[in-house]
Every structure is written in structure tokens, then in C-alpha cells.
Amino acid sequence: DGGITQSPKYLFRKEGQNVTLSCEQNLNHDAMYWYRQDPGQGLRLIYYSQIVNDFQKGDIAEGYSVSREKKESFPLTVTSAQKNPTAFYLCASSTSSLVRDEQFFGPGTRLTVL
């Protein structure tokens, strides 16, 4: 089955700790994305990557970091510099086609910082 997996589904961390969220896809997609979702806020783009070893900041990149060493994987690190990290994090991927670029989403990780 092709798809996007995110792990874990729920994550709890103490304030001041860095935490890394996993995102893996086996759709052979070039592009991958990280979004943050807060209640009533919709989706806000954190980082995206259109190709391996390259990534760009989205609208709210401060306090986050990413890497793209493999096509299948795009982990997101929430650092202690992120002032309000408690949120629902969604990973997505797309073919990066310029013709049609619908994004396919993973099931999400809910991060709670205590």
C-alpha cells in the first residue's frame, strides 16, 4: 500500500526539550511538506522540500528545523526555540508537477508540551 506515515500519533515532551517528528512516504513523490494546525487556524506551512537535499522555509519556520537526506523521509525537529509548540503537525507529499500538484497527507502527530 502506498502512502504517508507519521509517527508517533501522540507525543508528549517537557518544555525546553527538542523533539523530532517522523514522516515517511513510499509514493515516490519529489516534494514533501510540513504544516502546523491549531484550532480555528487552518494549516500553516512550516517547511517544504521539492527535491532531496534541498528545502525552503514556509510561513512559520522559526523554531523548527528539517532535513531531506532521502527522498522518502522528511523529519521535522521542534526545537526549544519554538515558543508555543503544542499543536497538530501534518506532513504531506506531492509529485511536484507543475501541471497538477495535489498534496497527499499523513495522519498527523499531536504534540503536547508539558
Add this chain to the structure above:
Amino acid sequence: GEDVEQSLFLSVREGDSSVINCTYTDSSSTYLYWYKQEPGAGLQLLTYIFSNMDMKQDQRLTVLLNKKDKHLSLRIADTQTGDSAIYFCAESLGYSTLTFGKGTMLLVSP
């Protein structure tokens, strides 16, 4: 700049039609999308429309696009309780980044 606006909430009775509206600001949009999110889950693509189309129908779903007014709507016929979810519209300029609205919560009562 890009901005996508949606009403926040819609309540309908089972069997009625639902219409969810969206306005966008960027006239360069190539594709417009409708996604569905069930509680605690990721987003699922429902349908999309290319910017040179006025309407697209897919089973119970009808998408209408008024490009002059930059208005997009999603009509769900014979709405069921399983349709209760948050619906997002999104616009694309064709460079693989999407701009999402804040979502419309659809509540379907029996």
C-alpha cells in the same frame, strides 16, 4: 498576497444539500482543491477543479467556480452524518505550494 477565506461553520440535516463557500484572492491560481478532515486525522483530497472550468461534478459532489468573483463552492447532495468533518479549500499557483483556508466545520444532524 494570497488569502483564502471560508465561513467557519455550517449545520444541515441529513438528506439536505450542503453548500460550502470559499473566496480566494490570487487570480493566477491554476488549480483549486477541496479537502476533507475527519477528527484527529489528516486531510483527504475530495476533488479539484482547473481554473479554466466553471463546474465539475463527481457523484454527490459539485464544484462551482466563478473566476470573475474568485468564488469557489462545494455542494454535497444528500448529506449524510458521515459527511460531518472540516472542509478546506486550497488554491495553487502551480509551483507545488498550496494556500489553505481556515476550514469550514460541517455538522450533519440526523
